[in-house]
Amino acid sequence: MTEKLYYTSPDISEWRTDITKIIEQDSTILVTLKETAFYPEGGGQPWDLGTIDGIDVLEVFEADEEVFHKIAKKPLQTSVKCQIDSFRRLEHTQHHTGQHLLSAVCSELYDVETASFHLGSEYCSIDLTVPFLHEEQLNRIEQRVNYLIYQDNKVKTYFVDKEKLHAIPLKKWPKAESNIRIVEIQGIDFSACCGTHVKSIGGIGLIKLLKTEKHKGNIRLYFTCGRRALADYKEKHDTLTKLSAALSTSYSEVESRVARLEKEKKDLQKQLEEIEVLNARFHAKQLLENSPETLVAFVFQDKNYKECERIAKEAAAITNQVILAATEIEKRIILTHKGNSPFDCGGFFKEHLKKYYGKGGGNGLSAQAAFPSLENMQNFIQFTVGQLN
Known part of the structure; x- marks a missing residue:
């Protein structure tokens, strides 16, 4: 069975290992490795990408407790160098821990539970078991999660059997019967989770709430974390800079200037x-x-x-x-x-x-x-x- 480096050595991004099995199915090539840091899809988190012996990894999944790597072509040797896309992994890790923290704060402040979590390349969201949240509530949630990030509490991961779960204050009981992985944000949250996480919540960087929408009687809350939040800020800052330059006004005056221009446009349209x-x-x-x-x-x-x-x-x-x-x-x-x-x-x-x-x-x-x-x-x-x- 493959040693799961994404649990034992979560910071590793390059390593050498041996291919233990090659499976050819039509045009599909699957390989298993003696050790892998490639995280398979699971727990709402997408799989890692990268290369095995310089060959692109297209998909990673787990079946029968074995990790399979779908690659673009058959490798020429069995002793291989592996490398994961560390930027993609970091984004997934920041958002996964960010989701745990965000869900914990929603529960703490408003007794609202998280029904589901989506982590994608375009957006991240949680579905909350409440029909609406006011702007004041969203602002309070955002302020609270970022205050906690500044405290930089440790994130611990460990495995327990079902008998020991009763001593852990989980909000959602896992389906697994044994070897259950717990992700603990010290003093804040305990969750059964198989995903990758930062070592301490300061590693999330920041959490920015983006918008909400109604979804099946609940609220879907969109958010972004860390590197992706910085990119989002840069994009919006660049846009605001261009707008303020085009309107010959300061950042703080852009909104009122646009509102005035919109009124002038409506008046002219009427005329x-x-x-x-x-x-x-x-x-x-x-x-x-x-x-x-x-x-x-x-x-x-x-x-x-x-x-x-x-x-x-x-x-x-x-x-x-x-x-x-x-x-x-x-x-x-x-x-x-x-x-x-x-x-x-x-x-x-x-x-x-x-x-x-x-x-x-x-x-x-x-x-x-x-x-x-x-x-x-x-x-x-x-x-x-x-x-x-």
Whole structure:
């Protein structure tokens, strides 16, 4: 059986050992080692990556108390040098111990238990057995966990049998019957856990709570620790620096400056919409002059559908005629009237649109459609004008 260096020598990242077995399954190569520091997936923690004899390790898993390493190709020798991705391991270790501490503080402060834990490359989270947490509560949790990190309490790991578990204040009873590994943050928490952990909680570096969301009646709390938290801070600091430079203001004034710009944008947008309505009304009046037909068709080469729709509705509001407006840019049309005509716009589309490969629909007062080609749209418009005029 493989000696598990990730338990006996958790700081080791390079070592030499012997391959004890090579298993070839189609294109899959599995090897077992006399000693391994590669942590297999378990306890919510992903497997380690690295190399064996310079060959990439793709996956590590445990089965029947043996650790298997899936590698990219068959090694040429049985005495091999192994190396784990120490940065990945450190991130996993910081977040795993960080989760234990965070869960302990949530329980300590608000009697909230952790239902599950996710440690991924994109995010880390715990699901808490509570429907919500207020911002004040989250701030208190964050302050407390980081205060404890500064105290740098030791983290001890040891194995016990089930008979001795009654003397340990565990919040969650393990399924294992024997050789149960306990992770103890001195004076703070006891948990049955098979993952890798820092030697003392100062090694977590810091814990930053990111956000919460509802999940199956509980709260999912996202957080980051250590190296990843530093990277997150740097990314956000760089963004804030660029924003403050672009806005010619200090960090503290960015939020109020953005709020002011957002208000100015909304005011300008409102003014623009009012102008666009007046412009559409002006166009509609011009286009309706000397147009006695039952249907008046406007075909625009340089306007988008939104502009066409606005002009059509303004025209329909001031006449009893049926209005058709089309945009050649988007190959879309609108057919509408204000209700004084018995003409059914949606019904007309339903009856005739497919013959011209158009797609769309609507109700009696208004309908819209899109066409795969300009020719299809022009033919449909010509047909419609012929039917109504």
